[in-house]
Amino acid sequence: MTTAKTTHTTAYADGSCLGNPGPGGWAVLIITADGASRTLSGGEPNTTNNRMELTAAITALNALPADAPALLFLDSEYVVLGVNEWRPRWESQGWRNANGKPVANADLWRQLFAVVDARPLVELRWVRGHAGHRGNEIVDRLARAEAEKVRLATTGSRCLTTNAAAEGLAQ
Template sequence: MPDTADDRTPVEISTDGACLGNPGPGGWGAVLRYKRHEKEISGAEPNTTNNRMELTAAIRGLEAVTAPSTVILYTDSTYVRNGITKWVTGWQSNGWMTKDRKPVKNAELWRELVAACERHDVEWRWVKGHAGDHYNEIADRLATAAARTVNAG
């Protein structure tokens, strides 16, 4: 990924999460692209939810970008996109409570995502899942394969 913070060529990250049952074994995947370089990363958890895996994919993707960068992050999760672009500021000011005064679900992951975003200038783009977006399909395959390793393990 970028060697210096001065290079403003955006890093593009496509992310996806998968769960075999919800909750159940889950996986996440991300494809990072910078100029002509591509990197695929993935991971799994034994008992999780799809939303947790979607969040984890975005977090791990952003953490894999080592230098402060301009990032375009593609997700098929409206939960992640709306959460980080619309809801998180209110949650933070409400002490991680919803408008209904209930604890925010997955608050620890939302905190990690906020921290991962602080180093970068992130633009969030939603893509329709399972609709032929090349990199979303790769991220989906990575996430699903990672989730299956839990069952095989």
């Protein structure tokens, strides 16, 4: 039995927030066509879930080659719909949403659209969260761990960070 070799890079991105707003985290998993993987993650002390989702997507796209096909999986319909459907209306209506109000997180949306435009061979796809998608589960755990790390740091608690969330890659 032969296994089909992947010819593109696959990435997963997720954001998390403990409270909304509150301490948040984001994480990215990149798996190259040859199977090599790496993770990127970070957090902010006072943010929202949507800002962390956008930050994760921006970071993932910036880490992908601009001239090679790739798939970016996200469990955020907010991000995927924003890129694939809402963008033309926002831009044509002066960055106002359907209710005529300013688009929330416009600063991050502009960054995301710029990096999307620079990577025309990258496709964004939505996956249902907590549905057994291995890569999505890994970034979900990493993003939550980053949010918790930020929460502990801002409350003066000590935190021991491990790479346990990414250990699933070796299995």
